[in-house]
Amino acid sequence: MPPAPAPTDPGTIRSEPARGVIDEQRMMALMENVVEKIKVWFRFVPREGWLPQDIEGLWASKLGDDTASVENCPFLQDGVAEGDVVRYRTDSDGLHWAVGLVSSSGNCTIRVVPVPTGPLGRSPQAVHQRLSEFGLGGEVFSEDFPMLSLTAEAGADFAGIKALLNRGRDEGWWHYEVSCGTDAWWNA
Known part of the structure; x- marks a missing residue:
């Protein structure tokens, strides 16, 4: 049977975090790899004889304060594909509205x-x-x-x-x- 650990001196600083505890530096590194998902909304004129909707929300990965990469395939919005980077404006209700294409994914x-x-x-x-x-x-x-x-x-x-x-x-x-x-x- 291994010996019991020696009591820790209250003045001693541990060099390793306790099991299950992530130090602040490692936590910041992990958070940098987390991509914020947002819904970007597109407004368009409905086509005659087609679905009556005039807006569509697409999931996107936020790239900057006003840009995001589209993460799903649009059903209604023309001219955009999964992977395209769009610019958006956030309204007073917190909705992100597409205002233009920044770059095409080629998809x-x-x-x-x-x-x-x-x-x-x-x-x-x-x-x-x-x-x-x-x-x-x-x-x-x-x-x-x-x-x-x-x-x-x-x-x-x-x-x-x-x-x-x-x-x-x-x-x-x-x-x-x-x-x-x-x-x-x-x-x-």
Whole structure:
């Protein structure tokens, strides 16, 4: 049995923090690596015959006092993609409103709506499966409206993605639109 530790002299300063205690310097280093997530709101004019919303909030990582990197794929806002850096203004209610694009990530945003009477039915999972070879990430709007918003990352096989999207449209699998395309996308 090991000997019991000697009592600590109250005047002695420990060189190691007690188990479970993080010293202030280490805590500050850990906090520097924590990224603040905020919601950045976009305001737009609703399209006729489309969803009636005129704002959309996207999660973003705060980069500075007025800039953030978009962290999810937009369903409604055109001209922005996951990874883009936007400038925002914070209003008196604490809401962060996008005021412009600072830099493009090179990513593209594609929206796909399965044709209910088509071979894939209303299944966003079937749509995602068809596009899985390209590693597209994204989200589904809702069960009632199974629109997928997908991110095609910069450097992806844009020509292959476009070919499959067009094939799916032509064969009645889905409708699609590119809400944020880059020169590399349009030229592929």
